[in-house]
Amino acid sequence: MVDQPESPQQALPQSPDAGVPIEPSAKPPVDPAVARRQRMIVTALIVGGVVFIVLVVLIVFLLLQPGVPTEAIKNVFIIFLAIEMLIVGIAVVVLAVQVATLINLLQNEVRPMLESTNETINTLRGTTEFLSENLVEPIIQLNEYLASLKRMLELMGLMRK
Numbered sequence: 001m002v003d004q005p006e007s008p009q010q011a012l013p014q015s016p017d018a019g020v021p022i023e024p025s026a027k028p029p030v031d032p033a034v035a036r037r038q039r040m041i042v043t044a045l046i047v048g049g050v051v052f053i054v055l056v057v058l059i060v061f062l063l064l065q066p067g068v069p070t071e072a073i074k075n076v077f078i079i080f081l082a083i084e085m086l087i088v089g090i091a092v093v094v095l096a097v098q099v100a101t102l103i104n105l106l107q108n109e110v111r112p113m114l115e116s117t118n119e120t121i122n123t124l125r126g127t128t129e130f131l132s133e134n135l136v137e138p139i140i141q142l143n144e145y146l147a148s149l150k151r152m153l154e155l156m157g158l159m160r161k
Contacts, residue, residue, distance in 0.1 A: 063070055153159035 062068065063073065150159065
């Protein structure tokens, strides 16, 4: 039968330093400065999101008014998108060069290291087999012979246990 703890505190693990039971669901203490900083970051993100949405709604409202030069705004936006696509294209080229460098590194440096390691492991495997056959097995056989000789001498009464 399983021993049941007499009180609920006995079921909880004890803290090694204070002897106080540790609650299984207790969260570790959080530094107040860290918690305050996290709250400020979340608040800033929420306020920034709300401001962004308000600006988008305001811009759309202003562009829908009659007499607004939407053609000029559209041209500026197209130029902005073209510059952005140029930057993205450059980033893709840099990424492709980095991938090519990584592939070159893997083929010319890592693969030879792996092959050398594999050769070393095979050599070690051969060495252990050689030692097992030529050193360990003869010692085991010698121990068997000595044990049988000892037992034979004990049975003959020439040697005591």
